[in-house]
Amino acid sequence: MKLIIAIIQPAKLEAVKEALTQVEVYRLTVMDCQGFGRQKGQTGVHRGHEFGVNLLRKVQLQIAVNEQFVQPTIDAILAGGRSGESGEIGDGKIFVLPMDDCIRIRTGERGSEAI
Amino acid sequence: MKLIIAIIQPAKLEAVKEALTQVEVYRLTVMDCQGFGRQKGQTGVHRGHEFGVNLLRKVQLQIAVNEQFVQPTIDAILAGGRSGESGEIGDGKIFVLPMDDCIRIRTGERGSEAI
Amino acid sequence: MKLIIAIIQPAKLEAVKEALTQVEVYRLTVMDCQGFGRQKGQTGVHRGHEFGVNLLRKVQLQIAVNEQFVQPTIDAILAGGRSGESGEIGDGKIFVLPMDDCIRIRTGERGSEAI
Amino acid sequence: MIQFFRAPGTSPRSWFIATLLVVGMLGVGMSLASVASAQDEQAATLEVIEAPDAGGDAVVEEAAAAGVTADQNFEYTINTLIMFICAVLVLFMQAGFAMVEVGLNSSKNTVNILAKNVLDLSVGVILFLVVGYGLMYPGSDYEGGYFGFSGSMVTRDVDAPNLDTGWSNSADFMFQVAFAATAATIVSGAVAGRMKFVGYLIYSGVLTGLIYPISGFWKWGGGFLAEAGFQDFAGSVVVHAVGGFAGLAGAMLLGPRIGRYNAEGKSVPIPGHNITFAALGVFILWVGWYGFNPGSQLTYAGWANAEATTYIALTTTLSGAAGCIVALATAWVLFGKPDLTMALNGVLAGLVGITANCDRVDQLSALAIGAVAGLIVVLGTILLDKIKIDDPVGAFPVHGMCGVWGGIATGLFGVIPTDDAGANLFDRAGFIWVQAYSTAIICVWAFSTMLIVFGVLKAIGMLRVSAEEEQAGLDISEHGMHAYPSDAIAGGAIH
Amino acid sequence: MIQFFRAPGTSPRSWFIATLLVVGMLGVGMSLASVASAQDEQAATLEVIEAPDAGGDAVVEEAAAAGVTADQNFEYTINTLIMFICAVLVLFMQAGFAMVEVGLNSSKNTVNILAKNVLDLSVGVILFLVVGYGLMYPGSDYEGGYFGFSGSMVTRDVDAPNLDTGWSNSADFMFQVAFAATAATIVSGAVAGRMKFVGYLIYSGVLTGLIYPISGFWKWGGGFLAEAGFQDFAGSVVVHAVGGFAGLAGAMLLGPRIGRYNAEGKSVPIPGHNITFAALGVFILWVGWYGFNPGSQLTYAGWANAEATTYIALTTTLSGAAGCIVALATAWVLFGKPDLTMALNGVLAGLVGITANCDRVDQLSALAIGAVAGLIVVLGTILLDKIKIDDPVGAFPVHGMCGVWGGIATGLFGVIPTDDAGANLFDRAGFIWVQAYSTAIICVWAFSTMLIVFGVLKAIGMLRVSAEEEQAGLDISEHGMHAYPSDAIAGGAIH
């Protein structure tokens, strides 16, 4: 089992969700977050202080999947999350973390069938 | 050491916290999140467009624990987080992730005693 | 590759970011969160009910790094995140999680060069 | 994709839609009707005052022609226009109530609270127009009575000057309907977070259409309480206590919100989600109250009336300020922290308390009335919590308890009313007594009738939403939308 | 670190800054000028009324001295002061529009919307002062005409009493400029989320300086539509339809926001980020409308005027309430949920619909007009969505469509205007016809001229921001700030 963490552009959430549905990944958790990356932040101004607002609004997805779903999930995120053909800086990242166990609170089921 | 990530109903936070206190787990981090799961989202409407608001408000707990606390913590979350006896769809999930290290910023202590 | 999760005081974000820049860690993801820790929460009051607001506002950083950056990153967070010399309760924690893979959405690159 | 028929499960809702559509159709119907009749009858009933015609001395000649003396003309102008301005201030209070209620409740019930506040005003206007106004002011034939009806306002020719009162019928209706809407909207806060939207709309129609106007008639319409010498200048009892006790009935029949009391029955606070909205609402209400109390002088022309109108504004201000300070101090001592929500409710408490007597107490009494109201609202809130009645915004302590206090305080501190000869109608004790029992009668009336209304709603399953709907929040379950979609959603993506 | 010169890339911006600076410099210039001339000429043109001098009977003597009769004095006082109060209410509507637009849009465009709303008022005031007012009220020489100019308001000696009208020039300007600003700000909602800030400022200047005053002159300035007998009491057409059609032109030339329609052209809702602000805005607008409609009576002194003023408030209220209820009911039936945003727009729809005829319809007609407006706004919103015109706040359905409806409804339900002899100017059909074509003329005027303005802006690349800027949000890309920095940021840390 893996926990896939993806940081994407807020505007891409819709597309990513559709792509995930294609590969039958229906369950996920979403959070607002802010990111610093290579993407040049716009220049902000406050009371005359220019500062790089390289803190940009992003959305984080957390998806717990079984092994065989890892690759399809990644592909789906890439497909839905990339801006245009070539992609743009700021499109984000996918992190794949090992996961020891998963429990469904409702039933207490454990392991892969609980995902 | 494990990092336990639990996604629960917002209304259950109180109960889960009490249950965790029982098993002497006092430290945790809480975040707002939204989830898609099997739980049927209510139907939303915007300017006449029905859409499934299967994005539901949830709360995520992150709890770093030493091995011997893993099971008690899980049990506590199950106890506090389940709706009624049988539980309801939407009650959420618990993910258990391996954790290599933990550092307490205040003291710089590392490893299990830092948790 | 590791995913470093740090929970710090909101007011320390600035300092931590600067420290990270020193060690050439430029990319990170930031989230608001709330924490329960050993730190004594202030006493809250609502309609005459005293209750411990031990839920305190914190900021969570998520930083994916390659092995050789793990220690520098931790040191930077400790340097920037500690209150005063001795540190204060509430300064927070750093969790180090193993990470199997990292993908850059824009390019699809995988592994360490994608971080 | 549009669907014209609802699933069976939603029948209560479709009921309501039906009724609403009736209104709509009615509207269309009437339009055709009036088109047909427009040419003739209308032109007769409705005289348009063309601005240009009114310049220079024309106005006065015109007035003279209509047999209106220059003085009457002056007074009629002032009374009508100032009453109109005060009505606008009172209507602005609707925004204040909405903000207070929204701010003091969970974010998941925001859309629902706002919908209730916008709709109870709109529904209230229509029903007060069609029924309520005629019930509340049936005219002199019903003097000293218990019930009367003089026909619907909507059918009246409101165009002719009303020289008996000395101000226009339109201004009068505007001012009165704003009061009715206030009484109705008070309840919204007490039943927040768990009541069905349809049920609320029905309740609100009944209150503005029947319950409020009937008891209003008893005092302001010249009914038996007026004859008894009961004094309630601007409605501590007639408006606020009625709303407060109606809210209490609702809160009791609904029961507390899920999670408000835990397994061991320990009270678990559910803090509001946005204190800034709550405070903004209180500021708006404070400002609106200057229409509510001074406006109730009804005649403003002439130095004596102007004097009285502004003196009322003064006592109102003093009481609100004293209520705020004492409520904060009390909360501070009792709870150890200066609780802003108590200070805010203290302002409202002071304003409610002075509403009945702002015209007949001196400055020191105004301060005392406010101070006591500030004490009452804090203790009342604690009490309510102890007996496990869940009133999310404290509508009962503020409007119910302090409304009653206002009624009594009038007896304690108020100048004793006189007969036309100028002789006191009562001694102090007698005045206190008439205030006390009249207040009691109105509160019992509002509470018992509303128990019935909410009881019926409960019986037919239109009172409370399901536990699951409540936990998800009324916004999403009743209205299908979030008040504050997160960036994740607002970024443009809802599947 | 301060930088005095902009990168070349920003030339359009620096253009604009230049123009702005001109205004600023102008200001300083004028100041010196007026200092120089202050001693003499000013003292002449400007007579300061010292409060003390005005007590007792002095006022009347003074008036007599100035050859003003007591009646004129009374009327002048009432008309001027009430008009001023109504102007304040209408200006308050600016806050309402800002809140509605902010609430119904994504949080990432909040700063931009607020900046637009604050600036279009400020820019509007200056341009209406310098150009617009003179274009809209060129005086009797241009009666029945198409275009006229009587010089800039700013150059006028507005100090002498204006006994022809019966109220002060200052009050008149305040009231008129508030209307101009309303027309301008309506557009802001329709173009939200994607229009360049500089482009918006230019548009707004053109509308308040030229487009609105010219068509305004046709009716209210005594132009050819006034002569034709066209009736638009408070501006359903002259103000709201003009704003609505200008907004339509903008929305069409801009095209929908990114993500508003997905690849398959399916409509993807972009819910607003804060419904509480939206509802607060509607309450504020409702209140402000009592300045807008009753204030348009212009003369309030004398029982007949007071009567009319408050009767207008009554019909306005009824229409707004009916609009709210019917819009909610319609949305409920069509969509299956009681959509608050529709109820809110329904209130505005009803208010817009009655604006042209609030003085000349009976109560039933007022209800009917509001009910139909409520229906129109819902269906209009659906229609607009179907034809893929992205109007984030529904400015066109509310102000454009219901503005037109108001114009027509005046013909359908309104008392037929009479000549000085009191004879009807038209039969019903004739009245409907004049209302219809006059409405059409004004809408075409606004739409076509604005198509040109927005077209030019598009041509010179000052209309729409880049896709990247739009996705990041106009707040950060146009203004360099977030409306709601998260705790992480607000904690004190921006690098």
Place this chain on the structure above:
Amino acid sequence: MIQFFRAPGTSPRSWFIATLLVVGMLGVGMSLASVASAQDEQAATLEVIEAPDAGGDAVVEEAAAAGVTADQNFEYTINTLIMFICAVLVLFMQAGFAMVEVGLNSSKNTVNILAKNVLDLSVGVILFLVVGYGLMYPGSDYEGGYFGFSGSMVTRDVDAPNLDTGWSNSADFMFQVAFAATAATIVSGAVAGRMKFVGYLIYSGVLTGLIYPISGFWKWGGGFLAEAGFQDFAGSVVVHAVGGFAGLAGAMLLGPRIGRYNAEGKSVPIPGHNITFAALGVFILWVGWYGFNPGSQLTYAGWANAEATTYIALTTTLSGAAGCIVALATAWVLFGKPDLTMALNGVLAGLVGITANCDRVDQLSALAIGAVAGLIVVLGTILLDKIKIDDPVGAFPVHGMCGVWGGIATGLFGVIPTDDAGANLFDRAGFIWVQAYSTAIICVWAFSTMLIVFGVLKAIGMLRVSAEEEQAGLDISEHGMHAYPSDAIAGGAIH
């Protein structure tokens, strides 16, 4: 669980609670007192104007009886009622200040700011009633003096008509207290985020009770500055500069917020958490200013007064608009982005600048005054930041600097005041000079006295909260609540 005694650590707080309780007890005490005395004395002092008695011509007869001429009656009515309406508008500004301050500060200090704003109004009302009003208007005996006291307002019989002034004492108090509260609340923004709540309450009492009324007397009470010919129509100096300089004193003694300047002393912006509230606040203030400036005409009856009142509204509007545009343009050029916060402060700057002279400048001068104010506020903000004075909302640049500018500008552009014979009191230079030194005197007074007050608070440790409390936010550390509990909390769970 309720606790009646505080831990020793909290002694300052309990001090304050004590004082507050005194007020409360006082209230109760007075109530009993007045109950006792109610029957007799009260009925004498307080005559209730029964609305019914006032219809028809009764009013005029009554007036005649009271020896009031018809003209006086007319003027008294208009002056009193319009002053009351203006007072309501000025009180509404309290909501505006609260929203601006909340919006421009971190979310963690929201409850505290709101509590300060609600309480300084309430405390201000009481203290101005008991002390301030008598100090500010001690009457003619003290003409040209430096200090006087005519006894407390609360003890006065405010019921009789005040035919000397021509308006009611109650209206006068309402209008004056609203101004006092404005001066007090300005400071709140400058000391936000780090000042102890108790300390603020004490400061606020001192300002409204002593400091403001004393300098107010010098000008408006007929003191030595009035005699010197100093002109400050509505209080650019008397109200705004006093508040602004008091705020400066506070900000200086408090020192900057933690994190406002980093280790190297580099300025780190701490953006406000909700720009929508800030903008809403500015709109409300703009609207409220129409009570502030035009209301200061004090007499509105008669064409000349009505003329003046509305002309003042015009100049006020022009200056605010010019300030907005120039401030935005300046910020745009200097910073490269159109900074909304600067545009908002520019509006306020323009309004503050014109406040002293709105009655005596021509339209061009009004534009110039606003334009310069817009420039001042931006440069002032930068300057303050450079010298490391942390004024979170820019209260000093807006109210302090532009208040001074308003005082000077009156000398530069204003019509020169005349003596009763109509002869100019000064030549231009002399007028500028008197304006300059009078402004200086008042600013020095406010700044130095407030330095002492804040200094004492600092000495007794009641000025600034601890670093830990500040970082956690004043909401939780001072008031024990969050302004916006997250869903996690608001979901119903606080342990």
